[in-house]
Amino acid sequence: MDDLVTHTEPQPAATPGTPSWAPQHDPKEPETFAECTRAMVPVHEVLAQISGKWTILVVQALSAGPQRFSEIKRRIDGVSQKMLTATLRDLEKDGFVSRTVTPSIPPRVDYALTEMGRELQEPLKVIGNWAHANRHRVEEARERFAEREEEAKRLAW
Amino acid sequence: MDDLVTHTEPQPAATPGTPSWAPQHDPKEPETFAECTRAMVPVHEVLAQISGKWTILVVQALSAGPQRFSEIKRRIDGVSQKMLTATLRDLEKDGFVSRTVTPSIPPRVDYALTEMGRELQEPLKVIGNWAHANRHRVEEARERFAEREEEAKRLAW
């Protein structure tokens, strides 16, 4: 019982070149790892944006069609007005959501996914499905990690 | 020129039911929006994890094969030892990365993607490709947003 080694497969030992994933590049133009890292920056920015506490839920809510501020707020349980405003602003800034103001009294503001926002749903669906399908595996992994932690504590005393 | 309306398509008006994306469900078991929202929680947790400042880069680095702590650190420009440790710990906790300790002197610790970690690369690749392919659209959207902001400022004075 070698608990320390979770190693499932030896894997072909580190190849120092370009990682396999992320944007595919022209094989004629080999990239250094540093260049590849730089290429990942926009990827991270998008991920950082969509992983805001409320972003996914807002996109999800808007996937049902254009809605007013209060409709969205009602749909999303627990969101504060401040955070919903901020989230919508960020999504608008990046071009995922459109904001339509009707200067009436009282004012009316409608939000909707833009073409790009709807396109974003596809990759989001992929990772969403993956996360949903694997949530139990992650939970189990966390439990095993917690057990190993307690085990380590007991050994320390 | 109706700048306020970015609306590209009217879209079929909000349908109050289940959003179209996220984990597909059995059509025989219609979910309320609240239930669907709850189903998104694990999705968000995974996204929150992989959107840490260094997580993607670590997974990317490890996609080249098992490596020691210092190798990973060398690959990732600018990461502090503290954050790399924390990121690796979190990835280990969720079962994406395995940690192998060789109690020699000096100690040697190898990290590698687990089977689940390698599976994660696929959805990550999808969203990575999307982000990379659309980075210019996002940039343009941000510029247009900044312009609209300045325009609004000028009108305010």
Place this chain on the structure above:
DNA sequence: CTGGATCCTATCTGATACTG
């Protein structure tokens, strides 16, 4: 070599109150 412990800063989030 690896990584824990501390201290410090920046950002995020939430609750409340106020405005057009």
Place this chain on the structure above:
DNA sequence: CAGTATCAGATAGGATCCAG
């Protein structure tokens, strides 16, 4: 109704020093 302002608490990230 929609949104801004403010204040306080929680977290993430980083720098540095110490230890097995």
